[in-house]
Every structure is written in structure tokens, then in C-alpha cells.
Amino acid sequence: xGDQPTFTLHIDQNKYLxxxxxxxxxxxxxxxxxxxxxxSATPAEAAEVIIIDTSGSMSGGKIRxxxxxxxxxxxxxxxxxxxxxxxxxxxxxxxxxxxxxxxRASAATRAEAQRAIGKLSAGGGTxxxxxxxxxxxxxxxxxxxxxxxxxxxxxxxxERADVFAAAxxxxxxxxxxxxxxxxxxxVPAELRKVAEALLGTFDFVRNQGDLADFFRNLTQTSMxxxxxxxxxxxxxxxxxxxxxxxxxxxxxxxxxxxxxxxxPLTGDYPTGSWGAEDREYHLCVExxxxxxxxxxxxxxxxxxxxxTQEVFASGNVLAQWTDDxxxxxxxxGKVAHYTGQAELHELIQDGLSARAAGDVDTAxxxxxxxxxxxxxxxxxxxxxLLDKVVxxxxxxxxxxxxxxxxxxxxIELDTGSVRTSKLRKxxxxx
Amino acid sequence: xGETAVxxxxxxxxxxxxxxxxxxxxxxxxxxPLGAPTCTSCGAPxxxxxxxxxxxxxxxxxxxxxxxxxxxxGTAGVTDRGLRRSRNExxxxxxxxxxxxxxxxxxxxxxxxxxxxxSAAAVETASAALARGVSTEEAFGLASRAVGKLxxxxxxxxxxxxxxxxxxxGRITLAWAGDSRAYWLSTGPRPTKTDPxxxxxxxxxxxxxxxxxxxxxASTDTRPVGVVPAAAIRPxxxxxxxxxxxxxxxxAPTGEITAWLGADYGDVRPHVRVxxxxxxxxxxxxxxxxxxxxxxxxxxxxxxxxDMARAMLRHALxxxxxxxxxxxLIPLGDAHG
Ligand SMILES: [Zn+2]
Ligand SMILES: [Zn+2]
Numbered sequence: 180x181g182d183q184p185t186f187t188l189h190i191d192q193n194k195y196l197x198x199x200x201x202x203x204x205x206x207x208x209x210x211x212x213x214x215x216x217x218x219s220a221t222p223a224e225a226a227e228v229i230i231i232d233t234s235g236s237m238s239g240g241k242i243r244x245x246x247x248x249x250x251x252x253x254x255x256x257x258x259x260x261x262x263x264x265x266x267x268x269x270x271x272x273x274x275x276x277x278x279x280x281x282x283r284a285s286a287a288t289r290a291e292a293q294r295a296i297g298k299l300s301a302g303g304g305t306x307x308x309x310x311x312x313x314x315x316x317x318x319x320x321x322x323x324x325x326x327x328x329x330x331x332x333x334x335x336x337x338e339r340a341d342v343f344a345a346a347x348x349x350x351x352x353x354x355x356x357x358x359x360x361x362x363x364x365x366v367p368a369e370l371r372k373v374a375e376a377l378l379g380t381f382d383f384v385r386n387q388g389d390l391a392d393f394f395r396n397l398t399q400t401s402m403x404x405x406x407x408x409x410x411x412x413x414x415x416x417x418x419x420x421x422x423x424x425x426x427x428x429x430x431x432x433x434x435x436x437x438x439x440x441x442x443p444l445t446g447d448y449p450t451g452s453w454g455a456e457d458r459e460y461h462l463c464v465e466x467x468x469x470x471x472x473x474x475x476x477x478x479x480x481x482x483x484x485x486x487t488q489e490v491f492a493s494g495n496v497l498a499q500w501t502d503d504x505x506x507x508x509x510x511x512g513k514v515a516h517y518t519g520q521a522e523l524h525e526l527i528q529d530g531l532s533a534r535a536a537g538d539v540d541t542a543x544x545x546x547x548x549x550x551x552x553x554x555x556x557x558x559x560x561x562x563x564l565l566d567k568v569v570x571x572x573x574x575x576x577x578x579x580x581x582x583x584x585x586x587x588x589x590i591e592l593d594t595g596s597v598r599t600s601k602l603r604k605x606x607x608x609x
Numbered sequence: 610x611g612e613t614a615v616x617x618x619x620x621x622x623x624x625x626x627x628x629x630x631x632x633x634x635x636x637x638x639x640x641x642p643l644g645a646p647t648c649t650s651c652g653a654p655x656x657x658x659x660x661x662x663x664x665x666x667x668x669x670x671x672x673x674x675x676x677x678x679x680x681x682x683g684t685a686g687v688t689d690r691g692l693r694r695s696r697n698e699x700x701x702x703x704x705x706x707x708x709x710x711x712x713x714x715x716x717x718x719x720x721x722x723x724x725x726x727x728s729a730a731a732v733e734t735a736s737a738a739l740a741r742g743v744s745t746e747e748a749f750g751l752a753s754r755a756v757g758k759l760x761x762x763x764x765x766x767x768x769x770x771x772x773x774x775x776x777x778x779g780r781i782t783l784a785w786a787g788d789s790r791a792y793w794l795s796t797g798p799r800p801t802k803t804d805p806x807x808x809x810x811x812x813x814x815x816x817x818x819x820x821x822x823x824x825x826x827a828s829t830d831t832r833p834v835g836v837v838p839a840a841a842i843r844p845x846x847x848x849x850x851x852x853x854x855x856x857x858x859x860x861a862p863t864g865e866i867t868a869w870l871g872a873d874y875g876d877v878r879p880h881v882r883v884x885x886x887x888x889x890x891x892x893x894x895x896x897x898x899x900x901x902x903x904x905x906x907x908x909x910x911x912x913x914x915x916d917m918a919r920a921m922l923r924h925a926l927x928x929x930x931x932x933x934x935x936x937x938l939i940p941l942g943d944a945h946g
Contacts, residue, residue: 414663415666416662416664416665416666417651417664417665418665419666441639442624442625442626442627442638442639443625443626444624444625444663445625445639466666470692471692471693472690472691472692472693472694473667474667474668474695475665475666475667475668476659476661476662476666476668477666479661495659495661498666499695501693502693
């Protein structure tokens with residue numbers, strides 16, 4: 180196991196509960212060094228599928244940028260990585276290689292792939308679910324590899340919602356997918372569904388000239404992963420309920436519904452593949468009433484490899500009842516910070532939905548409150564975007580929605596709301 | 610003879626509830642060891658190596674959270690975390706040498722750091738010294754120095770109270786500092802020659818004549834020692850067992866203690882008192898976790914000293930269990946005829 184990265188798991192919480200306290204909150208910080216510690220060790224196998232939207236709306240400058248970006252991604256792949264390129268319209272087509280199997284990257288195959296990408300042209304509809312299912316099918320030949328896809332689109336998905344949802348469900352656990360939306364005609368909610376189902380990120384490429392840089396960064400990040408698939412195994416007491424498990428940093432990702440039962444007290448939550456990185460998770464456990472002074476383990480968390488059952492890190496979430504208010508009312512800074520970040524995300528999403536539905540009062544109230552929270556938690560970029568959507572009079576505090584909002588600003592605000600800031604040492608967001 | 614069908618009681622894993630076979634050491638479904646210790650709360654044989662129950666999560670009481678000791682001859686002690694403190698910072702030691710019974714009870718001062726270490730060091734040092742024949746005052750001094758050594762600075766000085774009792778023949782030698790106490794619990798009839806009112810007014814607030822100070826004034830201490838002032842003596846009961854406080858707290862009227870063992874106190878000296886009860890009874894040595902609940906309390910009058918100590922603990926817990934509780938009972942005379 181010398182080629183495995185080192186993981187540490189740190190738990191931040193206030194374990195003290197008042198006499199009637201039932202909810203235990205904890206922030207789990209998992210750090211992975213990602214370093215390969217022996218010389219003979221090679222990084223885990225990787226398999227990468229690049230999915231390019233070639234629907235009709237991509238014609239013109241966009242398809243040129245997309246070709247250049249896909250070529251950059253292929254160029255970034257290290258030797259030996261399994262690769263394929265899919266062109267997506269109302270159906271999915273493998274444009275490289277000439278068959279349903281991925282090929283190993285080499286100078287020769289990279290050049291072939293780039294020639295194939297250079298011939299891509301635009302025309303047809305958009306069926307994102309089909310593209311993903313073809314990727315899942317091809318990647319299934321590499322069950323032990325770090326399986327990843329990059330999806331790029333510029334338009335709205337033409338599939339029925341239930342068809343799209345079923346396609347995503349079939350792809351869950353098959354690979355991690357990072358998505359990019361280009362232009363201002365795509366729908367953040369659709370790529371958010373892809374990110375949530377496939378444990379990836381989604382991002383807005385506001386300037387299509389930046390597309391190649393986005394592809395290069397996503398490919399490099401994917402290449403840096405060294406551990407294929409880890410799960411977070413969480414035990415709670417028989418009489419307790421695990422209310423939620425959420426990734427809260429670097430982005431918000433609710434894992435609660437992704438549970439696989441291990442036994443009645445224990446469940447596994449997927450975390451995808453890992454490189455050198457920090458992630459944070461928020462757990463909430465509802466515990467039965469306890470006696471003053473008694474301490475329980477309210478949660479037992481292990482980061483493990485499901486195929487070998489090897490545990491990389493573990494920790495305890497505790498609860499202890501006290502009648503000392505000084506102890507039970509102390510607020511853990513990290514729990515408060517990420518509770519605030521989740522609230523900010525909800526306010527932005529609710530506000531934008533209300534705005535789209537024409538509910539001006541709700542939109543104004545939510546977005547104005549979000550702006551204050553963004554300022555307070557050090558989210559300057561988010562506050563700046565909110566300022567383009569909602570206007571708050573500094574003297575009176577009166578808020579009103581701005582007219583003539585740039586569509587790209589609204590998309591950027593919508594897309595970026597899942598990103599969270601970290602808690603600074605002095606207790607303020609950054 | 611035909612085979613008899615043995616009804617199989619279904620055995621299930623305490624953690625995952627999968628059926629398991631009697632005799633298996635591990636649950637095949639979840640790998641939980643099946644011979645694990647039993648949880649004090651939910652009863653599942655599921656306590657893991659870290660001390661947590663794998664079914665209900667409760668951290669099991671550790672050795673100090675609740676401990677009981679019983680010596681040949683009946684001397685018994687219980688110490689308990691109580692209901693409101695996260696750990697037990699009281700400590701007790703009970704030893705029987707050939708002719709002596711040695712008891713030391715210390716109560717970690719809650720406002721000091723590592724108070725549990727202070728009380729543990731004090732009872733260990735003092736009881737060992739007393740058992741090898743060191744004088745009461747010297748044993749106190751050794752305990753005081755042992756506690757003092759735990760400090761890394763005046764601001765990091767573990768501290769505790771102290772009460773020791775050495776019983777030899779019918780004679781009790783007490784030494785104390787702080788607010789841990791000793792009581793005499795008289796179980797026998799009072800001799801009319803020393804207490805004419807005993808038969809008719811067993812509960813009066815009269816000075817107790819049931820105990821008799823011996824050579825207490827011989828102490829060379831600069832601190833007050835000797836006979837407990839009449840005002841401080843409050844018979845706690847009215848039943849068959851009459852309790853009389855033998856020690857005098859080092860405490861301000863507000864309750865804060867005014868003497869303790871610890872590097873931030875300096876040269877603490879003990880009160881010393883020697884007495885020879887004339888009636889059978891029990892010497893009670895305890896921490897404030899018990900005595901704060903003794904007003905109006907009827908001491909138990911039956912059972913072994915251990916039974917009685919447990920009953921007193923139950924009373925302290927039922928009354929709120931605000932603090933750690935330590936109770937030691939030493940029978941003297943014909944207390945348990
Ligand atoms: Zn089991
Ligand atoms: Zn239990």
C-alpha cells in the first residue's frame with residue numbers, strides 16, 4: 180500500500196448538548212496528500228472520456244473553440260491513460276477511436292484523436308442523457324481505473340425530464356463527470372443534476388475563448404487523482420437517525436440520498452476519486468434524549484475502499500449532555516460557517532427561481548438577504564454578482580431587483596452558488 | 610429413545626441483527642465480535658475496544674466513573690462520577706494492614722487543572738505511607754508534596770481536598786484539609802452514663818457525648834485542631850443510626866474551600882483529631898458529593914457496609930448527583946453483630 184496517499188480526518192464540533200438537545204452537527208475535514216511514496220509505484224489507471232456538444236447551436240465560432248479545447252484536453256493526457264472522444268447531438272457518437280473501446284494515450288494516438296476532433300461539425304439536437312450513457316458503457320470496460328468524463332454543452336437538453344433522470348441514475352457510480360456550460364443559452368439546473376448524480380463539478384465558461392483553459396484544468400485535475408473510488412462509511416446508534424451527509428467544501432454536494440446500506444446502523448456514501456486535496460463534509464445526527472453527563476458516540480466515520488475494505492481514516496462524532504449552558508451554547512465556528520454557506524446557496528437558488536417565476540417580492544427578499552450573507556462570509560465575487568441582480572440602498576436597506584440584468588451574470592451567480600468559502604483562522608469566511 | 614427436538618432460541622448479532630450461530634466468535638454479516646463486553650445502558654454485548662457501545666453508542670463508565678472496594682472485615686467504599694460531572698475527580702484508598710484499617714478520600718478541586726490526578730496522587734501516597742506506619746501528619750505532608758509536584762507552574766497547579774482515617778483497635782485518627790468529611794454513625798445503644806438524655810431525646814442538638822476526643826490538643830499544628838465546636842455538630846438523623854460530624858470544614862461561609870493540597874497553596878497543615886467511640890458504629894469518610902445531601906437524611910441501618918454505602922450513593926444520585934460522590938464506611942465495635 181506504499182503507493183497510496185495518506186489521509187487524515189479531522190472532526191470539528193461542539194459535542195455538548197443541552198438536556199433536551201437532539202441534533203449533533205459536525206464538520207469532517209479530510210485531507211489527502213495524494214503523494215506516491217514509493218518509487219516503483221505507478222499511479223492508478225485512468226480512463227477519460229471527452230464529450231463535446233456538436234448540436235446545431237454550436238455552429239460558427241463555438242465549434243472552433245470546442246475543437247481547440249478538446250484537442251487541448253487530449254494533449255494534456257499523460258501516456259497510458261485510456262481515452263475516447265464522444266460527439267453529442269440528439270444521439271451520441273464515438274469520434275475517436277474507431278470503435279467502442281478506449282485506447283491508451285501515446286504521441287501517435289493523441290495525434291489521431293486530434294485529427295478526428297478537427298473534423299467535428301455542428302448540427303442536430305441535444306440529448307445529454309444519451310451522451311452520458313455511451314460514456315458509462317465505454318468506461319465499464321475499466322472498472323478499476325479512475326473513470327472520468329468532461330462534458331461540454333452550450334444549449335438546453337431536449338430530453339424529457341424523466342428520461343434524463345433515468346439516464347443519470349444509470350450512470351451513477353460509473354464515473355465522475357465535470358461539466359462546462361458555454362454561452363448564455365444553457366440551463367445551470369441541468370448541469371447541476373449531472374454534477375450531483377456523478378459527483379463532479381459544473382462551471383460556466385463565460386468567455387468561449389477560455390474553453391481550452393477550462394478543459395486543460397479539468398484534465399490536469401483528473402490526472403492528479405490517485406485513488407479510484409472511496410466511500411464514507413457512517414455508523415450511528417440504533418436509536419439515532421443520520422439526518423444528512425453533505426459535502427460542503429470545495430462545493431456543496433448533498434450525499435444523503437446516495438446511501439448504500441451496509442447494515443441497519445451503517446451506510447456508505449460515495450466520495451468519488453481522490454488526489455491531493457482537502458474536502459469538508461457536514462454530518463447531522465439526531466440522537467435520542469440522553470442523561471446529563473453521559474457521553475455517546477453519535478457517529479463513527481470511516482473513509483474506506485469498498486473493494487478491499489481498507490480503512491484510510493476514521494473518526495468519532497460525539498455527544499455529551501450537560502446542564503452547563505456555557506458548554507452547550509458554544510457555537511463551533513466551522514459548523515456555523517458551513518451552515519451559513521448552505522443557507523447562502525439556498526437563498527440564491529430560491530431567489531433566482533422566484534425571479535424567473537415573476538415572484539418579485541420573494542426574489543427581492545431572498546437575494547437581498549443572500550447579498551448580506553455573501554458580504555459577511557467573505558464571498559466577494561458572489562456579493563458582486565448579487566449586486567448586479569439586486570440593488571440594496573445602503574442607507575435605508577430597501578432592496579429592489581435590477582432591470583436589464585445581463586443573462587450571463589445570472590448564470591454565473593446560479594452556477595457559482597455551490598462553491599463555498601473556507602473558514603479563516605480568525606473565524607471569518609475567506 | 611428418539612431424538613428430542615431442542616428448541617433453538619434465535620440468536621442475533623447485537624449490531625446488525627443478522628442471525629448468528631451460538632459459538633461463533635464473529636458475526637458473518639458485519640464482522641462484529643460476538644464475545645464483546647455488555648453495554649451498561651442497552652445491554653448489548655457490543656462494547657468495542659474504544660469503550661463505546663456499537664449499538665447505542667454510550668461510552669462505557671471507566672474504572673473511575675464508578676468503583677467499589679470491600680475489605681475483609683467489612684470496610685467498604687464506593688466512588689461515583691455522579692450525574693452532573695463529566696468525570697470522577699474524587700479518589701479513595703482502602704487498605705487493611707495487620708491491625709490497622711487505613712482510608713484516604715480526596716476530592717479534586719474543580720477549578721484546578723487535572724484535579725483527578727491530584728486526588729489520585731494524594732490517596733496513593735498517603736495510604737501507602739500510613740500502611741507502613743508513617744504518622745498521620747507525615748503522611749499528609751507526603752501527599753501534599755506529591756500533589757505539589759504535579760504542577761508545572763502556579764497557574765497550572767492540580768489541587769484536592771484530603772481526609773484520612775486510621776482505625777486501630779477502637780481508636781480513630783483523622784486528618785483533613787478542605788471540605789471532605791468524617792462522620793460517626795452510631796448504631797448501638799448509648800450508654801446512659803455518658804448521655805442521660807439518649808433514651809428520650811436521641812435527636813437533640815446537644816453536643817454529642819457519644820464520641821470522646823483523645824489527645825487532639827497534643828498536636829503542634831498552628832491551625833485549629835481538636836474538638837469540633839458544638840455548633841458544627843449536627844446530628845443528621847433520627848432513626849436508629851445517629852450521625853455526628855467529626856471534622857470541621859476549611860470553607861468560607863460562601864462554600865469555597867480555604868485549604869487544599871496543591872502547589873498554589875504552599876505549606877498546608879492538616880487538622881488532626883483522635884477519638885475512641887464508646888458505642889458500636891461506623892466511621893463514614895466522604896466527599897461533599899454525599900454530605901451536601903445529608904440534611905434530614907435517614908442513614909441506612911441494615912445490610913453490610915457496602916450495601917449501606919451503595920444506598921447512600923443512591924440517595925446522593927436521587928437528590929441530584931451534582932458532584933462526584935465518594936463514600937467509605939469502616940465498622941467499629943460490634944456494629945454488625
Ligand atoms: Zn452483525
Ligand atoms: Zn449500548
